[in-house]
């Protein structure tokens with residue numbers, strides 16, 4: 001299979017303009033003849049649905065929560081990047097582009113990243129026009145803060161609830177179109193299959209989560225905006241419902257899954273406290289602007305943090321990375337935390353934690369300033385741990401947070417299946433092997449507001465309205481397959497709950513395909529996963545019926561997909577015999593323990609193709625060419 | 638700790654529903670309330686009993702999905718806390734806990750503790766937005782907004798749309814929810830342009846959905862996990878009278 005990236009020729013800075021000129025347009029009067037299905041109502045899905053409806057297309061939008069406003073984007077805390085250079089500190093489109101490519105450890109596609117940096121500025125304008133209450137200075141201009149991996153202040157924020165405010169902006173734009181009758185919204189509907197007709201994506205099969213009814217929806221194109229798969233680790237900062245199902249079902253229908261092993265482990269989360277734990281809570285990276293990370297110098301030092309004198313503390317990030325200090329990128333900070341805990345210097349009951357200390361900042365700036373900046377995060381921390389972070393340092397530890405991998409897409413954000421577009425966290429496109437903080441919100445909104453609405457028009461203009469309806473035989477067949485699967489899950493009546501299997505899978509993935517990986521471990525994972533999967537299909541206990549609200553059944557479907565998908569992750573991590581970004585292969589590190597890339601052999605996107613039940617997936621490579629930046633060793637020292 | 642739970646069970650919208658009693662054993666004080674229910678559910682499944690259905694997703698107090706009335710109080714006893722962030726250290730061994738769904742005519746029960754809150758979406762669809770299309774907007778710094786206006790807008794914008802305000806109100810009024818959106822947009826120049834149209838449309842939809850009126854008990858503010866102030870309701874009323882005068 002030849003992977004065509006469709007990246008336009010010409011100078012990097014001119015590509016997007018040129019492409020917009022070359023794309024075919026749909027005549028405004030004809031737009032209403034085209035039907036688009038958008039699965040997902042997060043930043044990517046809601047912004048795309050609203051923008052496309054404004055243009056005049058017929059849009060249907062789906063989400064599994066009870067309202068589009070509850071998509072997981074709502075939980076993003078810290079901020080959104082944009083190359084506005086409002087702080088006059090030397091930022092530019094080029095710098096944002098460069099930081100993102102470098103932050104991704106030179107494993108992303110230059111042209112896509114450059115376009116992202118270009119449209120970033122329009123996003124902020126759009127959101128302000130919608131009434132998003134970003135933080136402001138006394139003079140009335142917008143405030144910025146710094147985020148990891150950058151030395152300029154380009155992050156816009158709304159207290160610690162930036163994702164919420166951006167999503168509500170997009171949700172309101174979407175609500176306006178729903179009210180106008182231009183978007184048909186289907187909440188509490190889960191997409192469980194995608195339907196191809198003559199090789200083109202023409203619709204989806206859903207299960208109504210209230211009634212259990214299985215139903216087809218036909219269209220001229222399908223857009224997946226279904227978020228990331230961080231919950232493959234069971235414990236993660238993602239919402240409980242986040243899953244890989246939509247992307248995985250598309251994969252089984254022939255869409256390529258790119259770089260599945262690039263999963264981001266976020267350095268600042270509240271540590272695990274017990275086996276019952278159902279999720280982990282992120283403490284925004286923005287806290288690293290003012291908090292200092294440290295552990296005791298001595299092993300097993302269990303004095304109270306306040307009793308440990310300055311000279312017996314190791315501010316290890318400041319020590320190892322003097323120029324970025326506490327703002328070193330996520331992958332590097334996470335591994336550094338793991339390292340000090342592995343050495344026996346971790347803190348808290350479990351020894352899997354490090355301090356994030358605000359004492360200095362409170363002394364310097366006063367409690368009120370810190371409260372204004374992070375009040376809600378401090379509150380959240382106190383609620384969960386019962387400790388007051390104004391007086392005792394926070395304890396934090398890395399957790400699964402974001403997935404750079406996703407369905408492979410070309411420059412038009414279309415997968416290798418014609419008509420199937422993928423946006424937001426669900427695609428693989430812009431972050432390479434590691435995402436910088438505040439860049440996912442930017443990408444989701446860039447894709448949804450400013451890229452997809454154009455590129456999908458080109459697809460429509462080239463292919464014309466399909467006229468395909470739900471009566472087509474392919475839909476009937478897919479419905480039947482799904483009904484059979486539901487029956488099968490309900491008929492096992494085994495002895496273990498769905499959560500049991502999810503937790504076991506999470507352990508395998510964290511141990512063998514987590515923050516650090518090696519050949520033997522990955523092979524071990526590949527041995528354990530199929531066994532667990534077999535046990536699942538023989539011994540899972542899903543009560544209730546198909547034709548009713550049944551949350552165990554919903555979970556069972558998602559976990560069944562994770563149990564297959566996990567294997568592709570391990571295959572990918574095994575194939576990538578180098579370290580890059582968040583993918584750390586223990587065999588490849590420098591003497592100081594930093595990731596050692598191998599550009600000669602691995603400067604490619606690994607795109608995996610489904611090869612049939614029980615078969616190892618087939619690898620396709622998109623070679624990455626860097627024409628504008630020099631491949632350098634990342635250094636944050 | 639060990640607890641006795643009395644939980645509302647209702648198979649579907651047409652079922653009459655009833656309270657059932659379950660034991661929660663070996664509960665750890667660090668668990669969240671929802672994690673405690675997870676443990677109970679694992680146990681129920683083992684016994685072949687349909688698990689208790691409740692809404693939840695983010696489990697960090699921001700999506701607005703979780704929605705339980707605990708011992709008569711929406712989101713339970715802790716101030717400014719959603720149930721998903723309520724931890725078991727606030728309960729003690731031997732406690733009896735009553736768990737019920739939001740109760741309001743406009744929020745019909747779907748199953749067990751899950752209700753249909755789509756009425757809130759329809760109120761926003763009626764006017765809870767600024768009518769701008771994508772693209773062609775002015776530079777974000779073109780219109781200065783004072784920090785205090787931006788802060789005020791943000792105070793109201795924090796609403797997570799959970800519906801606790803409605804569940805707490807004896808009139809099942811949605812005025813805190815509606816007032817919060819109106820007050821947010823009224824504080825910003827971008828929102829002022831269509832302020833009149835907005836308040837009329839949202840209030841009309843609110844009435845149509847069957848929410849009651851505010852009679853100043855302020856139970857809504859007391860249970861709001863985001864501590865949205867009832868000043869939002871006053872603001873809404875002012876905006877509404879302004880719009881009536883034309």
Ligand SMILES: Cc1cc2nc3c(=O)[nH]c(=O)nc-3n(C[C@H](O)[C@H](O)[C@H](O)COP(=O)(O)OP(=O)(O)OC[C@H]3O[C@@H](n4cnc5c(N)ncnc54)[C@H](O)[C@@H]3O)c2cc1C
Pocket residue numbers: 039040041042043044045062063064065068070071072073074075076077078079080081162163189190191192225226227228237238239242243245246282401402423424425426437438439440441442444
């Ligand atoms: C705690 C946390 C904090 C974060 N903070 C930041 C930050 O400060 N800055 C930043 O840039 N990024 C941040 N991120 C990352 C960022 O929030 C996400 O990457 C981004 O919001 C994803 O948006 P999305 O639209 O792609 O997906 P989501 O918002 O996850 O939306 C997915 C949508 O798809 C729907 N869906 C999924 N599967 C199906 C299906 N099968 N059928 C029907 N519907 C389906 C869901 O209902 C939902 O509507 C954070 C992430 C987390 C977890």
Ligand code: FES
Pocket residue numbers: 692693694695696697698699700701702703719720721722
């Ligand atoms: S589960 Fe999201 S607010 Fe409680």
